[in-house]
Amino acid sequence: MPTLAHYLIVSGLLFALGMAGVLLRRNLLIIFMGLELMLNAANLSLVAFSRFNLGPDGMPNYNAQVFVFFIITVAAAEVAVGLAIIVALYRAKQTTHVEDLNTLKF
Amino acid sequence: MQLVLFWIFSLLMLLSAMGVVFFRNPVSSAMSLVLSFIALAAVFVTLDAFFIAVVQVLVYAGAVMVLFLFIIMLLDLREEKRRRVRLSAWLGGGLVVGGFISALLKVVLSLPALFVEKPALSHPLANDIEQVGYNLFRNFNLPFQVIGVLLLVATVGVVLLSKKELK
Known part of the structure; x- marks a missing residue:
């Protein structure tokens, strides 16, 4: 049987991969996909904690699952707004490469 | 049996997440992301x-990925041109990610309380939709309505952002 540590390590590795996507890639869309991976890693650790810490009635702690539901909703709204910003940016600059967007650079 | 399934799906999830980071073509990255989400659902x-x-x-795997693929299609993104790789950026990013992984392993492996088996449920076939829904409408009613307002604001914001010219 997998233990809580298994789930936490897998979730941490998923978070690290998302962070690598955000830090190493230069395409705005891939950076966005990295953000989604990091949110999913947080969801995985919340669900793991909910399953391993049973409430007094011997059932998982469903507060965590409600919280995951909220995170998924906020992530969906965030993706919609972020992609609209990327499209607006592409219309203005014809690029999604972060190194071409250096107007604010000192 | 459960351990085998856990390893199959978590390795599938991590490998396809690696694909998201390392594929050069954005469409391949998006497809890899779908696989990662579905494997996470299995976990x-x-x-x-x-x-x-x-x-x-x-x-x-449904709505968000359709949105991503639609935007990739709309922007007509091709395979990225090979640019000069900034060694310092890769080194810095690798250092941060490696530091995070080593700190995580150090903390998790030093806590014996985390190496517990899954406790058995009192009702093995839990009706968790009912439980989550009950909790959502009873204990989290206000946050639920705030989330509704957030979705409305996001919709209005997207419509406003995608107008041709703002007045």
């Missing part, structure tokens, strides 16, 4: 969170 099933698994497939 949720091993945690008896059936409702969250279904929502994961519907919202992430």
Whole structure:
């Protein structure tokens, strides 16, 4: 049987991969996909904690699952707004490469 | 049996997440991301969170990925041109990610309380949709309505952002 540590390590590795996507890639869309991976890693650790810490009635702690539901909703709204910003940016600059967007650079 | 399934799906999830980071073509990255989301839904099933698994497939693998592929199609993104790789950027990013992984392993492996087996449920076939819904409408009613307002604001914001010219 997998233990809580298994789930936490897998979730941490998923978070690290998302962070690598955000830090190493230069395409705005891939950076966005990295953000989604990091949110999913947080969801995985919340669900793991909910399953391993049973409430007094011997059932998982469903507060965590409600919280995951909220995170998924906020992530969906965030993706919609972020992609609209990327499209607006592409219309203005014809690029999604972060190194071409250096107007604010000192 | 459960351990085998856990390893199959978590390795699938991590490998396809690596694909997201390392594929050069954005469409390949997006397809890899779909696989990663579906594998994560399977990992949720091993945690008896059936409702969250279904929502994961519907919202992430369905709606969010359609949005991503649509934008990739709209922007007509090709395979990235090979640019001069900034060694310092890769070194810095690798250092941060490596530091994070080593700190995580150090903390998790030093806590013996985390190496516990999954406790048995009092009702093995839990009706978790009912439980989550009850909790959502009873204990989290105000946050639920705030989330509704947030979705409305996001919709209005997207419509406003995608107008040709703002007045």
